[in-house]
Amino acid sequence: MQKNNAATIKSNTPAPDRKQGGAVLIVCLVMLTILTIIGIGTTTDISFQSNMVRNSQLRLNAFNTALSELNGQYRKMVDENREDILNEAQFSGPVTIPAADLTQTSANNPFSQEVTVVYLAPCGSGQAxxxxxxxxxxxxxxxxxxxxxxxxxxxxVGSSQTSGIKRLVPK
Incomplete structure (x- = not known):
């Protein structure tokens, strides 16, 4: 069996002062504060961009609904020979198409819609x-x-679309 004969060296110089030990803590706190501010700014920016995309999609849906309603009403006028609406618009003023006759309605359609037919003038008379x-x-x-x-x-959010119609009638 061997004994450990390690000698202890003693020094008469005192240990160095630890006055700068708090500086590391302050630097770490400043770094954490900066990272927190960057994180909050990024979250706010992402939320803002998400709202912009949502609003853009709503505007596009409104545009498509309005344009599809125009196309649907035109097809309905042609297919069902709806001269009564054009006659009423020509002789009584603008006609609002009833909600029951709208073509772009469904249970999941969040939009309110209004479709009107307006008589302008005989074509070629100066106005049209x-x-x-x-x-x-x-x-x-x-x-x-x-x-x-x-x-x-x-x-x-909304969209207003207009389409022109020419109607031929015997003189």
Missing amino acids: TGSMIGSGSPFQEFCFELNSIVELDNTG
Whole structure:
């Protein structure tokens, strides 16, 4: 068996002062504060960008709903020969199409919609131009507007689309 004969060396010099031991703690706290501020700023920025994307999607949905409603109403007028609406608009003023006759309604459609038919004037009379039939034709053109307004309540999101209609009638 061997004994450990390690000798202890003693020094008469005192240990160095530890006055700078708190500086590391302060630097770490400053670094954590900076990282926290960066994290909060990033979270706020991501939330802002998410809201921008959501609003853009809502606006696009409103536009598509309004445009699809115009196309649907036009097809419905052609397929069902809805001259009564055009006659009423021509002789009684703007006509609002009833909600029951709207084509872009469903249970999950969050938009409020309004579609109107407005008589403008005989085509080529100065207000509405671009008549394509000559003066010797046995027909007369009347110009109408089909307006579709779609809005999402309490958001400011909406879309207003207009389509022109020419109607030929015998003179």
